[in-house]
Amino acid sequence: MPELPEVETMRRGVAPAAGRTISRVEFVRTQARPIDVTPSREGFRRRVAGRRIEQVDRIGKRVALVLDNAHTVVFEPRMTGLVLLADPPTQEHLRLVLTLAGSRSPRRLLFWDRRGLGCVHVYSPEELRRLTEEKLGPDALAVDAAALRLRLEKSRRAIKTALLDQAAVAGIGNLYASEILHLARIHPERPCCDLTGPHWRRLHTALRHVLTEAIRYEGSTLSDGTYRNALNKAGGYQNEHRVYDKAGGDCPTCGRAKIVRIVQAQRSTFFCPRCQARR
DNA sequence: CATATGTCCTGAGAGC
DNA sequence: TGCTCTCAGGACATAT
Numbered sequence: 001m002p003e004l005p006e007v008e009t010m011r012r013g014v015a016p017a018a019g020r021t022i023s024r025v026e027f028v029r030t031q032a033r034p035i036d037v038t039p040s041r042e043g044f045r046r047r048v049a050g051r052r053i054e055q056v057d058r059i060g061k062r063v064a065l066v067l068d069n070a071h072t073v074v075f076e077p078r079m080t081g082l083v084l085l086a087d088p089p090t091q092e093h094l095r096l097v098l099t100l101a102g103s104r105s106p107r108r109l110l111f112w113d114r115r116g117l118g119c120v121h122v123y124s125p126e127e128l129r130r131l132t133e134e135k136l137g138p139d140a141l142a143v144d145a146a147a148l149r150l151r152l153e154k155s156r157r158a159i160k161t162a163l164l165d166q167a168a169v170a171g172i173g174n175l176y177a178s179e180i181l182h183l184a185r186i187h188p189e190r191p192c193c194d195l196t197g198p199h200w201r202r203l204h205t206a207l208r209h210v211l212t213e214a215i216r217y218e219g220s221t222l223s224d225g226t227y228r229n230a231l232n233k234a235g236g237y238q239n240e241h242r243v244y245d246k247a248g249g250d251c252p253t254c255g256r257a258k259i260v261r262i263v264q265a266q267r268s269t270f271f272c273p274r275c276q277a278r279r
Numbered sequence: 280c281a282t283a284t285g286t287c288c289t290g291a292g293a294g295c
Numbered sequence: 296t297g298c299t300c301t302c303a304g305g306a307c308a309t310a311t
Contacts, residue, residue, distance in 0.1 A: 001304070033288075061305075078305045079288080093289090115288045117305070157282070166306075174304060224291065224303080265283075267304060 001222060002077040003061055004140055004171030005214035005237065009229050010083045011058040017065070017085060017100060017109050021052045024099035035095040035111070036119035047071050047122045048098070060136050060170030065109075072128050074121045075111055080226045081118030087232060088112040096120060114226055140171035141211055145204035152192045159195065159203075160188035161265050171211070175220060175244045178270045180206045182243045182253070187276045188262070188269045213240065220244075243270040251275055 002010070025045045027035065037044050051067040058064065063083045065073040075083045081095075085106035088094050095118070096111040111120060123131065137143075137151060151168050152159070162168055163177040172180070181188050184206035186199055195203070214220065219235035221227045222245070229235055242252050247261035247270060257274035 003305090076306080079303080080290095113288095114290075115303095117288055119306095155281080161282090164305085222303090226290095266285090268302095 001079060001173065001175065002081065002219070002227060003173035003176050004058075004211055005176070005217075006219035006227050006235065007061050007063060007077065007171075008058050008215050009218045009235065010077070011056055011063050013229060013231070014063060014065075014083050014085055014109060015056045016106065017053050018056050019053065021101040022048055022050065022067075022098045022109075023101035024097075025049050026097040026099070028094045028097060033116050035113070035116065038119070038121045044120070044122050048073060058139075059132060060139060060166055061173065067122075070125050072123050072125075074123055074128075074131070076119050076121075077113070078115075078117040078119070080115040081111065081113040082226075082228060084110045084112060084228075084232075089226075089228065089232070090114075136166050136170040137168045138170065140169050140207060143169055143204075145201055148204050148207070149200040153195065153200070155192040157192060158189045158264055159186060159192050160269050162192050164265070164267070172207070174267045174269075175222075175241075176210055176214065178244050178268075179214075179242055180210045182271055182276060183210055185253075185275050187278045188264065188271050190278065213237070243272065246270060 025048050027041055051069050053065050054068055055066040057066060063075040088110055089112060093112055093114045094110060095113050098109040100107055100109060138147060148169065152162050155162050160177050160181060163172045164174065184202040186203060214237040217235060217237035217240060218229045219227060220237040221234035222238060227235060243259050246259045249259050251257045251259055251272035251274065253272065253275045257272050259270055260273055262269050
């Protein structure tokens, strides 16, 4: 589930590792399916071991460690992954340990992933450029209203589905897409090419508002309890959700309609049929 | 090219 | 109680 706000919280949690040297790379193999690594484990170790972490960045829903050899370690948490300096939720699902040289704390940077859908890469500058410039759109918090519109307005897809496309705009996932569209008062099934100027302005305002608020609350921890912030505490934004997983509840905006759940592209969408009328 | 669908995975919760 | 089944969704491969 980690989307932009959760991954930004992870990035901030891991930021103290900047300036530290990675003395050891250890792929933990206690579970059935080992973590996906590119290039190979040996290639990863060769590029990463002994390097200093210059900087900790976020690329959409990924956490990036910029190394002093111009390579970049990129973690993809996907559904249940966590990048941590603190103790992991369980030892069982620990996937990767980067030991940090020296005796001061923190001593390890960890990748933990209960479901094992996450992966880790180390990219050369050219490989990183391919990711950021060819595979991903601009970051959802960096894109302005005009650029947001320009990138989506020709699409015939439903706006909800289009917001999940990382090649259009990077960082928005299933939870925040519903939250953003509710605040923007846009029906999730409306085709992008149908939206008008006021829609795009409201969408951009809502997008910024929801994502920055969610970062302020350190993300959303859902009922499965998987997502934790850097101090291994739950996020707080789940208590601010307007519509996500609230089917049958009262709309927090109008109070006069019930939140509805529909399925788009095999994913749940939640919205208020009254506030988010089809037109 | 744009868009749609199937797949990976584990554990929570539902239903019997 | 304990079993089986369904479902959650990020990113990518494959299909249309």
